[in-house]
Amino acid sequence: MEDKTNGNDNISQVLTFKLAEEVYGVDIMSVREVLDFSSVTKVPHTPDFMVGVINLRGNVVPVVDLKKKFRLGDTERTVNTCIIIVEVVIDDESTVLGALADSVQEVVEFEHETIEDAPRIGTHLNTAFIAGMAKKDNGFVIILDVNAVFSMTEIGTYTGVAAELAAGQ
Amino acid sequence: MSLDSNQQVFINEATELLQELEESLLELENTPDSSDLIARVFRAMHTIKGSGAMFGFDNIASLVHSIETAYDMVRNNIMDVTKPMLDYSLKACDIIREMLADPDIKADSPLAVEITDYFSRAANIQNQKLPDVQPERDSTARGELHTFRITFKPSLNIFMNGTNPALLLKELREMGSATIITHVSDVPPIDDIEPEKCYLSWDIILTTDKNENDIRDVFIFVEDDAVIDIKAVDEAFDDREKKLGEILLERGCLTESQLSEVLNEKKRLGEIMVEKGLVSAEAVDTALMEQAHVKSVQEKKAHASETASSIRVPSERLDSLVDLVGELVTVQARLSQIAAQRNDADMLKVAEEVERLVWELRDNTMSIRMLEIGSTFNRFKRLVRDLSIELGKEIELVTFGDETEIDKTVIEKLGDPLVHLIRNSIDHGIEKPEERIAAGKPAKGHITLQASHSGDSVLIEITDDGRGINRKAVLEKAKSKGLVAENAELSDREIYELLFASGFSTAATVSSVSGRGVGMDVVRRNIEALRGTIEINSSEGVGTTIVLKLPLTLAIIDGLLVTIGGQFFILPLSIVNECIEFNRSENKSGSGRKIIMVRNELVPYVPLRSFFNIKGEEPDIQQIVIISVDGRRVGFVVDSVVGDHQTVIKSLGKAFKDIDCISGASVLGDGSVALIIDIMKIYNDIG
Structure with missing residues (x-):
């Protein structure tokens, strides 16, 4: 609480979650809620990492499997599997999306100084997705840039798949 | 504020x-x-x-x-x-x-x-x-509606001075709503008729905003030759006394059935009078018609004051109301499902009641969003006027079915495509006056806009009486652009289809109006985005008709719920023709062609399971849903058909904007999501 006087500008609150035993994080400001994994409707003619759509209180929300997207293998559905609902900006419009996570950990506060830029090598990820890395306990938290992860060029890569399939008929 | x-x-x-x-x-x-x-x-x-x-x-x-x-x-x-x-x-x-x-x-x-x-x-x-005084106005209020009873009895010799009574009657009819009764009682037996004499007389009940003097003016040249009597009658009908039967009924001296019995026995007043020879049957008829006329006018007046009490509501509020109703429909479906599972009579009763109310609420809410298309049509009058002057053509725009109602969102999105089509008609369709005269047509061209209901869609026809589409030129152009093979033989329909190809434009020169080849493909895309279809018919030298078929509403449709591999899909019910059983083993065709015989008719089909790459074993007995578009039938193979479903359409959002075989999604009663199949898109792709 005493930090309030310093202003929150210096503090980042990060929701951490696990993908294939590694800890990732997203800025809490872009997280709307976390849901238990329920039935997901697969949409045909979409790439593997698009798990499908779910019903979020009457609205239809797409869900992305980050593990598949980052090529970390398949997500096994367990009791801990969660869907993190995030609000991202796609083409200057705010959109609600879901991201599949093996398990959700906790909310951690980091001071800005402790967050470092992404290393150029040594991660499985395209560094454009990474907002920064922060030390926690004995390991690292990879803080994702949600807008980059879900940007249109990234999830829109399946354009043409449908056309190919249709032509194949 | x-x-x-x-x-x-x-x-x-x-x-x-x-x-x-x-x-x-x-x-x-x-x-x-x-x-x-x-x-x-x-x-x-x-x-x-x-x-x-x-x-x-x-x-x-x-x-x-x-x-x-x-x-x-x-x-x-x-x-x-x-x-x-x-x-x-x-x-x-x-x-x-x-x-x-x-x-x-x-x-x-x-x-x-x-x-x-x-x-x-x-x-x-x-x-x-003209600095002098303004002409004095009549003191009797003009503008307000009055009803007059006009008796017009021309003299026998009225034809002698060249007067045609029919024209006078026509003039009266143009003044307002008129009921005209012709009296023929003075007409002598046929042997005695002198053709140059007028034996007829008329009673006219006229409701008009004009005053008595205006009516008298009509008869100004025949005043001396006819008996003319004009009387205002509407005041007499305002307050009516209670009838004897009604009073007795109120006092409880008489039951309703007794009263109606007596009334049925009783002869009508007119009949009694005629029987007693007091008045002629004709006079009674006249009076009855006057009664009917005044009644209808009064009803109209009451109606007019009813419609005047409307309120203005911002459209966002309506949109959120429609969203809420959509959610309510979804919840109601869930309630019905749970009630059916529990098999609890009381709960079922409530669920049915809720279902009825929700559907009524849905219909009412949808009807609030309905707007008359006339206001959109009127916008084009200006467009036609300005463009035809610019291009040196004489064109008149005629509209029919202005009162046809269609969803507000559809109307809003319809404007641009219609502008394109009308511009095309003006620019390419209607010829210059000299050309038209040379072709034996009137110099003035006509463009007709017509709207009408057809089932759960609205048809909008744009017709011009211009030169029509030159199929040969279209084909040549397509060949030169490499859109079709050099030696291709195309049907008329296929040729019109070429007009929608992107980058296609037949006008030799590009004018400011049209001809940049960005028109028709965009028009079609816009119409299809509204889940509508577009069709061209044309005959050379006579004109072109373009028919747009649009859904009444975009928010909720009737859908057919089907399953494939345990997943739910929805097909728009409006184009579904029939569902038949599809036995895979029986229909194993060696050649690999996907065609099935339905009552001696060959119908091509699409196995949706493989089209959508859905894994899993196909059941032995599947269902084939046959749809019909433009008179052609295509089957879609699904695992099973569940039934009809009130489909509240939800967009899949930006993340799926490139998906072209799914047009949206809907939430089912159990909370799961069903995808709405874009049948038209698949149909066009395979066709």
């Missing part, structure tokens, strides 16, 4: 008034001496000026003031409506619109000054010419 919100109200109101003003001006162009139209123009101008000045739009007020003065003189018969006057008035509408959008445009901008100058000049000239 802040000043800004007041100004917003004014802007809304003024925009509507401008629309009305423009319509009136365009009508005035055809009938320059209609006092009714002139009054409407004047009123609109007056309101714009008054409220404009009130809310700080002084630029508008000063511009309109000069025009209003001119129209006031027209109204008082000091000045006539002229073509330049109308041109400037329409220009004024445009500039007022700009002023509403951008208050920085001053009243001394060049165009505004030009308009003001023109009108003050016109008014001055007239003032000098």
